[in-house]
Amino acid sequence: MEMNVSKNDEQVVARKQGGLNPGLIIPILLVIGVCIYLFVLGNPGNFKTDPRLAGGSVYFSDVPDKELHPESFMGIIYMGGPIVPILITFMITVIVFSFERFFVLRKASGSGNLDNFVLKIRSLLNQNKVDEALEECDRQQGSVGNVVKEGLTTYKALASDTTLNKEQKMVALNKAIEEATTLEMPMLEKNMMILSTLGTVATLVALLGTVIGMIKAFFALGSGGGTPDAAALSIGISEALINTALGIGTSAIAIILYNFFTSKIDGLTYKIDEIAMSIQQSFAEFH
Known part of the structure; x- marks a missing residue:
């Protein structure tokens, strides 16, 4: 029993460690984001030529924002400020963790059509063909195949066990299937919290950028001794709107993808439960 528990613990750890490591990936993505802002969006080619830059005596970063005149969409985004x-x-x-979840869930679905696999397993179980069902699991693989294989392996072991009564065997079979399902869930649900969190946090951070931009706009409106600084005012307003647009766009994409992947996970879980019920019904009928 201790060896079995230890093996299960190792499988849980292996599944939790599978996929991308957020603690390592997110700092790298932050560096990439800053580089995109500085060197791609902030490329001098995205702005109207400044005579001072042509001489090489002044760096692009030293030019005040109100003297920058973007002539491309990337230059406009750059004007969104430090929140961008x-x-x-x-x-x-x-984007990165959505691709990661897509490939993980695709692998979890196994090879071949999952619906056909479920129907075939149920058909074989109705005929008490456990060995053939196990062969199907080996061909299907994936999370569903792993759970079903564990359930069928326990099914065979309990069928030849003479020390337990039928009720005890049903309890042991149900427990084996639940444990196998629990082992697969960490891999399916890992990093989903990142998408869920960004769906909310992106909007809040964008709101911070919007507030900062509006503060700059009103400051420009109130300064200058009755004559508002039109350039500073327009930059403040554009900074607010750019941050709003980026935040809402990111949040919308994160929420849509989170719900999409959640529905995929729920679909896999439903199919596991469907086959698990068939295994239990078959065992109750034939044993």
Whole structure:
């Protein structure tokens, strides 16, 4: 029993460690986001030529924002201010972990059509063909195949066990299937919290950028001795709107993808439960 518990613990750890490590990936994505902001969006080619830059005596970063005149969409995004690289990092993070979840869940579905696999397993169980069902699990693989294989292996072991009564065997079979399902869930649900969190946090960070931009706009409106600084005013307003747009866009994508992957996980769980019920019904009928 101790060896079995230890083996289960090792499988849980292996599944939790599978996939991308957020603690390592997110700092790297932050660096990438800052680089995109500084060197791609902030490229001097995205702005109207400044005579001072042409001489090489002044760096692009030393030019005041109100003297920058973007002539491309990337230049406009750059004018969103220091919150923009954070929002870019959020967007990249959503994209990276969405791809990771897509491939993990695709692998978890196994090879072949999952619906056909479920129907075939149920058909074989109705005929008490456990060995053939095990062969199907080996061909299917994936999380569903792993759980079903564990259930069928326990099914065979309990069928030849003479020390337990039928009720005890049913309890042991149900427990084996539940443990196998529990072992698979960490791999399926890992990093989903990142998408869920960014769906909310991106909007809040964008709101911070919006507030900062509006503060700058009202400051420009109130300064200048009755004559508002039109350039500073327009930059403040554009900074507020750019942050709002980036935050809402990132949040919307994160929420949509989170719900999409959640529905996929729920679908896999439903199919596992469906086959688990068939295994229990077959065992009750034939044993």
